[in-house]
Amino acid sequence: MIYREAGEFKTSYVDDGQTFPIRFDRLGYYVTLAVAFLVIPFMVNDYWVNAIFLPFLIYAIAAIGLNILVGYCGQVSLGTGGFMAVGAYSVYKLMTAFPDINIFFHVIIAGAITAAVGVLFGLPSLRIKGFYLAVATLAAQFFLVWLFNRVPWFYNYSASGQISAPERTVFGIPVTGAETQPWAVYLFCLVFLVGSALIARNLTRGSTGRRWMAIRDMDIAAEIIGVNPLTAKLTAFAASSFFVGVAGALFFAVYLGAVEVGEAFGISKSFLVLFMIIIGGLGSIFGSFAGAAFLVLLPVALKVVGADMFGWPTDTVAHLQLVIVGALIVTFLVLEPHGLAQLWRVTKEKLRLWPFPH
């Protein structure tokens, strides 16, 4: 009843082109933002932030990044873990080399550095396509992890080979290091997530995004109608790596605090983020959020149900989790290849017509 376009008259191009054309959607969007910024920070405690909110916010950024590359531009990448590591080590080097500059800028510069590395590893995509490219991106994954493991300059010659984030503040409030408040780190990551989502959304519905989608749908045809595959693919790699790098920087500096590269940014991380966008929905910003939320909540829920309620041993629960995630991936691909985002779209279509069936 309330979910209607009817009665909304667009009188300007700006109105016509807005992201949420339906009033109810817009309202929901503002309410969600208000809750995320004004309500949740006052309610969260340490457990909620560290177990659910921080991983969700950070993975959502990474998923948006990967979705640009895989979902919008059709270039399958299995190197997400490696690119997140670039973000993490860049922010670490920046934090230790320029302690006076605000960490906010460090994270953004780390994203830019990752974008440059992403373009470098994206270059072969002009020659290599499909599966060959997917496997080729694994080269980035393994090479980058090895590089950060073996070259002592990257971890400032620390004895353990680990990197750990020193304390940095925003407006006098610590966001990295040991003395952080849960609400502060939550808000810090939330700002990045909202920024990323806004930028990504507007990139993908603009001419850049349309070029990406043309390349995805059929690259030769796109080339013939005048899309330059070089710039289209490389901008996709750059934009994608930028967000992934920001996610990696936050993952290290804010969430974990101390990182051993092979463990935190291994190939399983690449697959995790890939699963998020498959389950969430390829080529959808909302899908990135949904997928990240789903795969962050699933292990927590399984642990609560399996280990705490039934008292199963934790290793059995961990194996069960693998089985369930695997089965879910396959089920989603069989039943709904477009993921949670498509379910959401279908629901909205139904809502628009409700209470009539057609």
Add this chain to the structure above:
Amino acid sequence: MPDTLIFGMEVFLNGLMAGVLYALVALGFVLIYKASGIFNYSQGVLALFAALTLVGIMDGQVPFSHMINAVFGTDIHHFGWQVPAVFAILLTMVVMVVLAWAVQRLIFRHLIGQEPIILFMATIGLAYFLEGLGDIIWGSDIKKLDVGLPQGINASIDELTYQWFGYGFFIDNLDIWATAIAVILVAVLVAFSQYTKQGRAMRAVADDHQAALSVGISLNFIWIMVWSVAGFVALVAGIMWGTKSGVQFSLSLIALKALPVLMLGGFTSIPGAIVGGLIIGVGEKLFEFLVGPLVGGATENWFAYVLALIFLVFRPQGLFGEKIIERV
């Protein structure tokens, strides 16, 4: 003769042997890719699953014992019998065929006509599923696998090379066996696909699904067969790697070793898988031997990928792959 050269030769030989093992895994990929166009990421996990099942059957483990113990508070582990290796291998093969049927029936039948990338992601899901399932059924501890293959240094090669160069080469007996088995396996596979009715049907399906259907070949049957053959290859690879380094999770990572082999050799070529495997095996061992010490070692993790990547830039379809023809 200078020492470096002699060591280099030993490294070269060991690289060849390692390459054969990579090629074994890569073979499974090529088979499935040729026949159904599915890029099967789960091949490595398939090898792990086969090896786990083999060990479990040989030792008479109770399936799901971990789970049963956890739920019912019982304490059961083994039936208390030992199954001879040959029977256990046959039984494992039966399990792999059933698995092939299930995979075909439950997953890929529903995905006919989907984009290749969707199929690829489905196999990643399958890999996760099988990995968890194998652990739940048989437990995740490291197991020893011994089907009676000889292991340890080959004494005669050691002696012979000592007489020639004054330095005995270390060549593992198991590697020699693996090489022999791989050669036999490839010969059997080639003979199978060239001379038997089913093999020819398989190649027909690989060429053109619809044309194959129209002359009365059952796609369903062929795909189940291909997955079974891939399961068999995985079993052989699992036995080799399992005997070498124990049956454990890292076994599934050999799939990651096989991928650059495939890229180098081409996804559609059986000889390509062999040659690619040898190049990668020798290349990464020699690189580690010559350049590794200069850059901090452990280059084996990425060398194969970077080699394949650089190679692909010049020849996007791999060494022996079919020429990629693109149409709008």
